[in-house]
Amino acid sequence: MLKREKTERRVGLPELPNMERGKVVMRFAPGPSGPLHLGHTRVAILNDDYCRNYDGKFINRMEDTNPDKIDPNAYDMIPEDLEWLGVKVHETVVQSDRFDIYYDVARQLINMGKAYVCTCPAEDWRALKEKGQPCPHHYEDVATTMDKFEKMLAGDYEEEKAIFVVKTDLKHPNPAIRDFVGLRIVKSTPHPLKGDRYCVYPMMNFSVAIDDHFLGLTHVLRGKDHLNNTQRQAYLFDYFGWKVPHYTHYGLVSVPDAILKTSTVGKGIKTGEYSGWDDVRLGTVRALAKRGFRPEAIRNYWVDCGIKETDVEFSWDNIYAYNKAIVDKTANRYFFVWDPVPLQICGVNELHSRAPRHPDHPELGNREFQLNSPIVIHVVEKDLNTAMEAGKVRLKDLGNVEFRSGKALYQGNDLAVLKEGYRIIHWVPDNCTPATVIMPTGERKDGFVETMPKEEEGKVVQFERFGFVKVEKVAPKMLAYFTH
RNA sequence: GCUCCCGUAGUGUAGUCCGGCCAAUCAUGAAGCCCUCUCGAGGCUUCGACUCGGGUUCAAAUCCCGACGGGAGCACCA
Numbered sequence: 001m002l003k004r005e006k007t008e009r010r011v012g013l014p015e016l017p018n019m020e021r022g023k024v025v026m027r028f029a030p031g032p033s034g035p036l037h038l039g040h041t042r043v044a045i046l047n048d049d050y051c052r053n054y055d056g057k058f059i060n061r062m063e064d065t066n067p068d069k070i071d072p073n074a075y076d077m078i079p080e081d082l083e084w085l086g087v088k089v090h091e092t093v094v095q096s097d098r099f100d101i102y103y104d105v106a107r108q109l110i111n112m113g114k115a116y117v118c119t120c121p122a123e124d125w126r127a128l129k130e131k132g133q134p135c136p137h138h139y140e141d142v143a144t145t146m147d148k149f150e151k152m153l154a155g156d157y158e159e160e161k162a163i164f165v166v167k168t169d170l171k172h173p174n175p176a177i178r179d180f181v182g183l184r185i186v187k188s189t190p191h192p193l194k195g196d197r198y199c200v201y202p203m204m205n206f207s208v209a210i211d212d213h214f215l216g217l218t219h220v221l222r223g224k225d226h227l228n229n230t231q232r233q234a235y236l237f238d239y240f241g242w243k244v245p246h247y248t249h250y251g252l253v254s255v256p257d258a259i260l261k262t263s264t265v266g267k268g269i270k271t272g273e274y275s276g277w278d279d280v281r282l283g284t285v286r287a288l289a290k291r292g293f294r295p296e297a298i299r300n301y302w303v304d305c306g307i308k309e310t311d312v313e314f315s316w317d318n319i320y321a322y323n324k325a326i327v328d329k330t331a332n333r334y335f336f337v338w339d340p341v342p343l344q345i346c347g348v349n350e351l352h353s354r355a356p357r358h359p360d361h362p363e364l365g366n367r368e369f370q371l372n373s374p375i376v377i378h379v380v381e382k383d384l385n386t387a388m389e390a391g392k393v394r395l396k397d398l399g400n401v402e403f404r405s406g407k408a409l410y411q412g413n414d415l416a417v418l419k420e421g422y423r424i425i426h427w428v429p430d431n432c433t434p435a436t437v438i439m440p441t442g443e444r445k446d447g448f449v450e451t452m453p454k455e456e457e458g459k460v461v462q463f464e465r466f467g468f469v470k471v472e473k474v475a476p477k478m479l480a481y482f483t484h
Numbered sequence: 485g486c487u488c489c490c491g492u493a494g495u496g497u498a499g500u501c502c503g504g505c506c507a508a509u510c511a512u513g514a515a516g517c518c519c520u521c522u523c524g525a526g527g528c529u530u531c532g533a534c535u536c537g538g539g540u541u542c543a544a545a546u547c548c549c550g551a552c553g554g555g556a557g558c559a560c561c562a
Contacts (some may be wrong), residue, residue: 176558184560420489
């Protein structure tokens with residue numbers, strides 16, 4: 001017997017079974033209730049990653065079969081978010097375009113004796129199912145059932161008065177698997193795209209199974225909250241003899257300190273609590289973009305996270321690290337002084353400062369300042385207090401000062417003082433740009449920033465000793481969003 | 485209540501299928517040090533985990549049983 005060699009440490013995602021190059025078809029299936037948030041990005045990126053690695057086809061399927069939970073803008077926002085994430089969509093499918101397919105499959109099921117139309121009160125039907133017993137309509141003949149189904153389609157039943165049920169196995173030990181609703185009646189809410197053209201809507205389990213088959217899905221990634229749904233849908237595949245795609249269920253993600261719930265956010269936007277879907281306090285893709293996250297960082301995070309069935313807790317620290325690795329290379333450095341207090345430097349008539357735009361890339365040039373008497377700069381209040389206690393401080397790229405009876409005396413520009421335990425702080429010249437940084441909490445940090453070139457707008461820069469920020473506007477007042 | 489899934493450091497992850505090379509990988513984090521200049525980057529050091537209990541075996545993170553813990557579903561939502 002041969003033993004398999006121990007495998008090398010895996011890089012990237014694990015192989016999925018039967019991954020055939022060029023033949024893989026996968027899908028991302030969001031409900032168009034709003035733009036994408038952090039939670040969506042995992043499965044979108046994982047699907048995309050597999051599709052890219054195997055020359056597969058990525059289908060974006062809008063699951064808009066519950067008119068109560070549709071935001072019409074989401075039909076545009078979701079593709080925008082996917083594009084920003086770097087997800088390559090090969091085909092877009094909208095479920096509300098496919099009602100005829102669902103109805104057709106429903107009729108076939110009726111003819112096969114695998115479905116019935118139930119007109120019991122909802123509670124009765126549910127209670128019988130709980131006990132593993134059929135409702136009176138379960139065994140109605142094909143003609144009767146078909147007749148009732150056509151009446152449903154014709155609008156003869158009111159909402160909740162009839163449902164189309166797929167038979168599974170009423171004796172199934174798991175109550176969650178027994179007969180499930182395939183189609184229901186919706187009349188009270190018009191469909192944002194289709195108006196009142198349809199009154200019979202498929203349930204997720206019904207439309208998903210049908211679409212997964214007819215769209216030729218080979219591999220499906222879904223949250224493990226769908227574990228039972230996969231079993232229910234298996235009955236449909238079995239009845240029609242369809243080839244079952246390979247399912248991978250991944251664990252639930254909890255995102256600490258994030259506002260994700262689409263309905264909550266939607267409400268908050270209406271009341272003015274949030275400025276919009278891109279309010280930086282939110283966990284939406286557009287908020288992350290606004291804050292200065294690179295899509296590659298989000299991708300690297302999820303690929304590294306893998307696709308196990310274990311529940312995971314999202315780690316901001318980890319994703320910050322991925323993003324930092326990307327933006328640090330290109331982020332120019334600037335001094336931003338929050339809680340500013342003025343400081344006059346005595347004992348010198350003029351000073352010249354030269355600081356590199358990027359410490360690792362001297363070729364990018366320097367920021368230069370000429371300071372003339374009286375020399376007044378601004379520093380962070382807390383830094384000044386600490387410095388005065390210490391009695392001395394190094395002003396980065398400018399010079400050393402000592403404090404004597406409350407005055408800051410210039411002590412030259414020798415870096416050797418660092419050996420003597422001088423702390424380094426940053427500063428800005430007296431006449432520079434007022435600045436505001438918006439934190440992810442919504443809090444504002446006001447102060448001054450050295451004057452920045454217009455090209456920095458839209459880019460991530462580093463405010464030294466503060467953090468990375470994405471610059472929105474450089475003048476007349478600088479505005480930026482804190483990244484991390 | 486019924487059914488199903490999952491348990492490796494603070495967090496994520498590799499290893500689990502096919503027991504030994506695992507006194508357990510990598511990343512992140514924290515602490516500290518180095519660096520002529522950041523609370524950044526880089527370099528170095530340290531901290532920290534196989535949920536528990538039995539069993540099988542020369543050998544168990546890995547196989548078996550049980551317990552415990554966590555999660556999901558049992559919708560005319562997705």
